[in-house]
Amino acid sequence: MAFTLRQVRYFVATAEVGQISQAAIHLSISQSAVTSAIQELESLLGVSLFIRSPQGMTLTDSGRHFLNHAYSILRSVEDALKSPLPDTSIEGSLSVAASYTVMGYFLPYHLQRLAQWYPGIQLNLFEQERETIERGLLEGQFDMAVVLTANLQHPEIAAETLFSSERRLWLPNRHPLSERPSVGLEDVAREPFIMLTVDEADQTALRYWDSSHLQPRVILRTSSVEAVRSMVANGSGVAILSDLVYRPWSLEGRRIETLSLNDPVPPMSVGLAWRRDLEFSEPMKAFREYFRHSFLAPQLSSSRR
Known part of the structure; x- marks a missing residue:
């Protein structure tokens, strides 16, 4: 066989x-x-x-x-x-900033592929919070950034969203809510809630909770995704987080289930950012082209037809 x-x-x-x-x-x-x-x-x-x-x-x-x-x-x-032949003609360095979630759950795989695509480009990486990234882009400390695009605030920062990751309800295995035909924020509001704070996740969450005129029963606010994962898996509470950071097992080997909610919860959008008036260098063009090829190529091809 x-x-x-x-x-x-x-x-x-x-x-x-x-x-x-x-x-x-x-x-x-x-x-x-x-x-x-x-x-x-x-x-x-x-x-x-x-x-x-x-x-x-x-x-x-x-x-x-x-x-x-x-x-x-x-x-x-x-x-x-997916990988084309390496382009050894492009050389130079590129300073790239990324937020915690992007650096931890998205970039590592793509950094390895970028090194294969463009071996002549040296990437200098910086993990920073959104405000520091925006300031660094405006002041020229960073050439580009990979960020949660919905969090960006400065009007002089341009952004291009690559993909959106749906936010779903995280539950321990065999939780009663998983047996229901549909679940909304009103159901979640009755459960103990674990609130993630990193990358302004709590601010995003409070916006959609406020729009629903409901409030979560928060028992813990934490910047650790792994703490949320373990507490949910062990039955301490529930959470609403994106598919990007979802893994079906906690560190203890306990299973985590997910459910889509029937109330509007915005997805987590990941993309590129740069200073709006900045002229792209060849390494910047290459960096953007890699991600456009990886995530936007089907859309771009369709729009040309």
């Missing part, structure tokens, strides 16, 4: 949603195809990857270990398919 990417993709999809039926819907295939792929993979590896129960599929220790390898396999394949 051969090892296939299909098996890995179906395994990852099931691990992330915790149910074969939901994985099949996400993949637009039959449940039997997902079941067969997982069984084939378990046979090849000689271990059980999931504990099966009426409530769904829970990863075993071997399954959690293999999940990390599966993510690496899929990233490597995606990288091989």
Whole structure:
């Protein structure tokens, strides 16, 4: 029996949603195809990857270990398919600032790919808060930034959004709200709430809470995403955070579920920023072109037709 990417993709999809039926819907295939792929993979590896129960599929220790390898396999394949030949003609340095969330959950993978695309460009990286990034762009300390674009405030800062990550409700496994056909902020307001503060997440949250004329029952305000993850997974409360920072498991190995809310909650938008009147250098053009190719190429192609 051969090892296939299909098996890995179906395994990852099931691990992330915790149910074969939901994985099949996400993949637009039959449940039997997902079941067969997982069984084939378990046979090849000689271990059980999931504990099966009426409530769904829970990863075993071997399954959690293999999940990390599966993510690496899929990233490597995606990288091989997307990366063009290196452009060694562009040389120079580029000072790039990024906020905490962007630096921790988005940039590392792209930094490695950028080094392959443009080996002649030296990137100087700075992790800063939004106000410091805006000031640095205006004063010429930073050439460009990768930020949460909705947070930007200075009118002299230009921005281009690359993608938007939906904010969903985070719940511990088997929480009563996960059994409801729909959940809104009124339901969430009755639960103990963990409020993330980093990258002005609390200010964003309070805006959509205020617009709903409701208030969360906050039991903890923290700048640590991992603290939120662990507290939710261990049943201390719930949170509303973006898919960008979501991982299905806490550090303790407990599962975290997510639900889309039926009330309007703005997504978290990530993109590039620069001083509006700045003339782009060749390294700046290359940096922007990489991200445009990675995230906007289908949109740009469609707009030209």
